[in-house]
Amino acid sequence: MATELSKDEVVDALRVFKTRRDNLLHEDESTFDHHLERFVEACRTNPLVRRVLAPLEAKVDVDADAWLQAAGERGAKLSFPAESDQELVLRYRVIAKAAEDENLVRRFGFGRGAHKMSEWVPLFLSLIVRPFAEDLSHRVGEAANMATPEARAVQAVPYSRIPSPKEVRIFLSHKSEDKPLVLRYYDALKVAGFDPWLDKPEMPAGSNLERAVLRGIEESCAAVFFVTENFKDERYLAAEIDYAIMQKREKGEKFAIITLRYANTVPIPRLLTPYIFTDVANDLEGFNELVRALPIELGPVRWKARVV
Numbered sequence: 001m002a003t004e005l006s007k008d009e010v011v012d013a014l015r016v017f018k019t020r021r022d023n024l025l026h027e028d029e030s031t032f033d034h035h036l037e038r039f040v041e042a043c044r045t046n047p048l049v050r051r052v053l054a055p056l057e058a059k060v061d062v063d064a065d066a067w068l069q070a071a072g073e074r075g076a077k078l079s080f081p082a083e084s085d086q087e088l089v090l091r092y093r094v095i096a097k098a099a100e101d102e103n104l105v106r107r108f109g110f111g112r113g114a115h116k117m118s119e120w121v122p123l124f125l126s127l128i129v130r131p132f133a134e135d136l137s138h139r140v141g142e143a144a145n146m147a148t149p150e151a152r153a154v155q156a157v158p159y160s161r162i163p164s165p166k167e168v169r170i171f172l173s174h175k176s177e178d179k180p181l182v183l184r185y186y187d188a189l190k191v192a193g194f195d196p197w198l199d200k201p202e203m204p205a206g207s208n209l210e211r212a213v214l215r216g217i218e219e220s221c222a223a224v225f226f227v228t229e230n231f232k233d234e235r236y237l238a239a240e241i242d243y244a245i246m247q248k249r250e251k252g253e254k255f256a257i258i259t260l261r262y263a264n265t266v267p268i269p270r271l272l273t274p275y276i277f278t279d280v281a282n283d284l285e286g287f288n289e290l291v292r293a294l295p296i297e298l299g300p301v302r303w304k305a306r307v308v
Helices: 007-026 032-045 047-059 064-071 084-100 104-111 117-144 149-156 176-192 209-218 235-254 283-293
Strands: 169-173 195-197 220-227 256-261 276-279
Touching (some): 007 117, 032 047, 047 117, 064 084, 064 104, 169 176, 169 235, 176 195, 176 220, 176 283, 209 220, 220 235, 256 283
Parallel strands (some): 169 195, 169 220, 220 256
């Protein structure tokens, strides 16, 4: 790689690019314009992205306006250049034009038979942005020419497997008498890199209990129920189970209901019996079972910062 960028500058450029890319790919239509503008800005200013795009823009001649006009005709089949560099530049110019013209995505959607705003943005993301981001990510990672976790993260993970930050919390449901037990899990999950949700640290004074719990479950990929001799299926626990079942029905395999039973003489609540449950003898065994049952996984192995 060129010597004008230090290792820290390269790592920072990779992180910024990944953040802008992932924010654009994960947000809905209400914030799409904002994140599209920020992504295009990164493409224009990020030093690693410029190493990829600048030489291509200088040598490749594609007419994005003519392509958009043809693509906007109802029933027209989308046709991209066969040469990969030309396709990358074409997609980039279309995305850049969309950042400047807020009606472009709507017109593109109409041409594809989409009549609602809720359809235009996913269509544009699917047909234009995601293929561009995938190709560009691979090239940016190669331009970095570094065996860093950041470079691997930019290149390696398919976008269908990158969850939104609003989807990956782990809701910990328990009786107040079991707070010391659950705090051990909370701390262990934090150290491991997960994002657990627990009522005390997540609920400032004056919070509405049910609304806070519902929001916590909605932002989670799993609800974990700790069944001990203290567990009784009281009204608020039944409500948490109901909320979790609602999320399971809505998210499918992207949400897990996990029950850890510490005393096998305690019956599993009837509502939880269709879902994952296991008897555990200690915290280590329970933590292992919890992590195995989650629908998310942590990132690549890396050296600690203090080591390198």
